[in-house]
Structure formats: structure tokens, C-alpha cells
Amino acid sequence: MKILVKVGSALISEGPRVRFPWLAQKVWEMAALAGEGHRFLIVSSGAVAAGMELQGRTVRPKEITELQLLSGIGQVRLMTYYKDLFREWNIAVAQVLLTHHNFASDRERSTVTQIIHAYLRDGVIPVVNENDMVDKEEFDYQKSFSDNDILAALVGASVGVDLAVLLTDVDGLYVTDPKRGEDVRLISEVPRVTAEIEAMASAEGSALGLGGMRSKVAAARRLTEAGIPTLIASGKYALADIIDRRSPATSFLAQRPGSAP
Numbered sequence: 001m002k003i004l005v006k007v008g009s010a011l012i013s014e015g016p017r018v019r020f021p022w023l024a025q026k027v028w029e030m031a032a033l034a035g036e037g038h039r040f041l042i043v044s045s046g047a048v049a050a051g052m053e054l055q056g057r058t059v060r061p062k063e064i065t066e067l068q069l070l071s072g073i074g075q076v077r078l079m080t081y082y083k084d085l086f087r088e089w090n091i092a093v094a095q096v097l098l099t100h101h102n103f104a105s106d107r108e109r110s111t112v113t114q115i116i117h118a119y120l121r122d123g124v125i126p127v128v129n130e131n132d133m134v135d136k137e138e139f140d141y142q143k144s145f146s147d148n149d150i151l152a153a154l155v156g157a158s159v160g161v162d163l164a165v166l167l168t169d170v171d172g173l174y175v176t177d178p179k180r181g182e183d184v185r186l187i188s189e190v191p192r193v194t195a196e197i198e199a200m201a202s203a204e205g206s207a208l209g210l211g212g213m214r215s216k217v218a219a220a221r222r223l224t225e226a227g228i229p230t231l232i233a234s235g236k237y238a239l240a241d242i243i244d245r246r247s248p249a250t251s252f253l254a255q256r257p258g259s260a261p
Helices: 020-034 047-055 064-087 106-121 149-159 195-200 213-225 239-243
Strands: 002-007 039-044 093-098 125-130 163-168 230-234 249-252
Touching: 002 020, 002 149, 020 039, 020 064, 020 239, 039 064, 039 106, 039 149, 047 064, 064 093, 064 125, 093 106, 106 125, 106 149, 125 149, 149 163, 149 213, 163 213, 163 239, 195 213, 213 230, 213 249, 230 239
Parallel strands: 002 039, 002 163, 039 125, 093 125, 163 230
Antiparallel strands: 230 249
């Protein structure tokens, strides 16, 4: 099975540093599943946090150029983490940096898709992130990939993955924001993303990320409309348990082509 795993800032970073033990555990889980025949495509945030870690900074800057500089520095460190961790399992990784411009035409989208397919065919794990160095809209909140949620949807739909797993810091989509302690009922299955479902999603994100549940639900909508089942789940659970539905999650069902909106 071809599986996309999206890792957001709220998971991969803790304050101004990367959560290395957590990342190492997730790499181990993916490596074990890869040994069973699964192929993985990772969409990972964390470059700015890794840059802050390297620079010894504790507060995320607001100036766009500073964020771009931190992202460029941090992207090297982030990929080094992935490279070294997967190398312990004799698995190679490839960096794929994209912007929304790469999906603006069929030709560019096709090129991206062919490259990722080639990596997957050769047993290489592509690690995708937004190219913040050249795409300042990500920091302007214009045409934003929303902490890579929408990027994950675009890549997953283009590549045609069999399953998308959007990891976050809660168990899935709740009736209301569980962090506010009101209605903490988890929605276990969403047959179709409707306006009512979208209204349940919070737009709030972490201090280091841009995305919230709203962007994840928007990504799930894009993916399921492309026929890809999607899970929003907590990164505290093992990937094998998430994929096999043995842990809490919100499952968004894939839509059949031509099904009614």
C-alpha cells in the first residue's frame, strides 16, 4: 500500500526545537511497515523550528525574511535527521521542495508526480516540504499550504496514494474543540465532508505552525474527492495501529467518481 504521512509543526516541534525522540520512533514505525511491503511518502513541516533550534532562538520571528532564512537553515538540519534515522534501516530518502506554483499547470504537476513515483519505485522515501525560501506567500498567509495540510492533499491526489494519514496533536475531529473542554465527542467516521463538518473544525493552530483542524478537514475533502481514504489521528499512537484502525482517529471515506455532492 502506498501511504502518505503528513507530519505537522505541532508534532515535530516542541517549543523552538525538533522532538527528535518522537521523530525517531515514527521513522522506526515506517521502516517496519516498509519491510512489510508498504511504501511511504512523507510531507513534513518543521524547518523553521529546526532553524530556531540551530540558532538558539526561543521566539518565532514575525518578519518574513527572517522566517525564510530560518527555514533555509533548518531544512538542512531537518533532512539530516530524516536521512540519518532512515539510514539505520537501510532506507534512502529524497528531499522534494515544492510551492503552489508546481501545481499551477498540468505539465508541472506531471513532472512532480513522475519524480515522486520514480523515488517510490526505487524504494526511496520522498520527504516533501514547502519551499519557504522562494514562496513567501506561505508566511503572508496568502495561497498558504496551511502548515503543509493542503500541500499533502495536492501531492497525495497527484501521486494517487492508497491512504493518507494526517498526524496531529489530537485524536481527530471533535464536535467542538477538545482543548476548550466543552463537547469532547470524537467523530470516528465522516462519510462526506459537508459544511456542517467544516464548521466543527477549529481554525486555530500552534505557535510554530499555521494549520489547525480546519485546514486538515479541507485537505481531507480534497483527498477523499480524489478517491483517497484519509485519517486524521494523533501522532502519539503507533502508525500500524492508526492504519489498521486499532487506535482513535477520524476516518474520512473516499468518494466514488461521479458521486453526488
